[in-house]
Amino acid sequence: MKKSIIIAAIINCMAISSFAQEFGKHFADSTLRLDYIFGGKVSSDGKPECQVLLDGLVRTTGWSGRRNNLVSMPLAGNGRVTVRDKESGDTIYVTTFSTLFQEWLAMPESREVARSFENSFLVPMPRRLVTIDVELYDSNRKKVVEMSHNVNPSDILIVDRSNVNPNPHRYIHRSTHPERAIDVAILSEGYSVAEMDSFYKAAEIAVDAILSHEPFRSRADEFNFVAVGAPSSDSGVSVPRLGAWKSTAAGSNFSTFYSDRYLTTRNVKRVHDCLINVPYEHIIILANTTEYGGGGIYNFYTLTTAGHASFRPVVVHEFGHSFGGLA
Structure with a gap:
């Protein structure tokens, strides 16, 4: 199929x-x-x-x-x-x-x-x-x-936590049928407060890339994409092979299972805490780095780098893993 x-x-x-x-x-x-x-x-x-x-x-x-x-x-x-x-x-x-x-x-x-x-x-x-x-x-x-x-x-x-104020967020794409749309939250990772404009621009690129492919393109009305700007203390993300460890919103790092390009986070509760009281059922995390890599796990999350030249195809690829369960 x-x-x-x-x-x-x-x-x-x-x-x-x-x-x-x-x-x-x-x-x-x-x-x-x-x-x-x-x-x-x-x-x-x-x-x-x-x-x-x-x-x-x-x-x-x-x-x-x-x-x-x-x-x-x-x-x-x-x-x-x-x-x-x-x-x-x-x-x-x-x-x-x-x-x-x-x-x-x-x-x-x-x-x-x-x-x-x-x-x-x-x-x-x-x-x-x-x-x-x-x-x-x-x-x-x-x-x-x-x-x-x-x-x-x-x-x-x-x-x-129903009365907790959500992190700042804005809709990148909103369905004309919000009551039946699939809600996707795009979370900032490794963006400082001063870098949030860059994050929202990256979120726009990610949504444009996903909706440029079928079957998403012809089903755009079935999706909401909301960008959530959770600030990080440090700019960038952790790259263990370079000895670089950062304090970031989602606590992600490269070298998952010692694979240099595999970017994930084990801080899953922290990710969901960043999204509290924002409508979501699927998660895309955009990492502020020019390093190449990412990861996607079915009904778990997509995590990919926003600063690399291959950002557009990689975010679509990883979303295929997390949303579609594709091997």
Whole structure:
């Protein structure tokens, strides 16, 4: 199947015009952020030994995700979050994903030491008590680990961030149908306050590049792109091979898994904190550097450099990974 057809199928699933009455029955118009720690290693016989640990729950304003096709996803990914009504046991919401932790399990280091990785997932805030199931799979779709826990929406220890003022942001592209659009947040990384104009220009280039390709070009009305200017203390991003470590909004660095061009961040909660109360369901992070590189993980984030000459094709390429799950 052509890549454009795969992505078009995802857009169709996530941006359907009819309003689903089932959403209002089960969910409020707010977001529950599920923060987890995925950790473990690979045993001497080659089997993953993993754990999924609940790290925290956060409530934010509004729900920007899908309100239709709540219990199905067009791609399986390497993980799945299932929300079940506690009383009836019915599945009321499903999302799928892949993670940096699961990539790391294929690295030689995973046989030598156990590591932990942050992971955050957004689901609509349930109206009643629910059970959350988290499952991780290997590349052969064999279940590696699963964990379940209950969430009571009235739990006083759910951190309420719904009244937090969002970071400065502006829409680069706004759908004519905002109620059914797919919301993509573009986050600044390594831009100081004085460099924010450069960030917004880079965000415009990124959106223009993505919307110049099919199937995005003919489906532009299905997307919102909002640029979020979260300032960094330092200008630029961390380049370990050069001994350069920076204090930045998303805490990203090159040399992920010792691959010079692989640019990622393990500070996933920090990324989501930067986007609090901005409408989003997908994330693109633009790094202020002329170094070549990037990374994209399905339903996780896209991270790419904005200062390199290949910025336009690379941001489209990495968005194909994170939005479309393309290999």
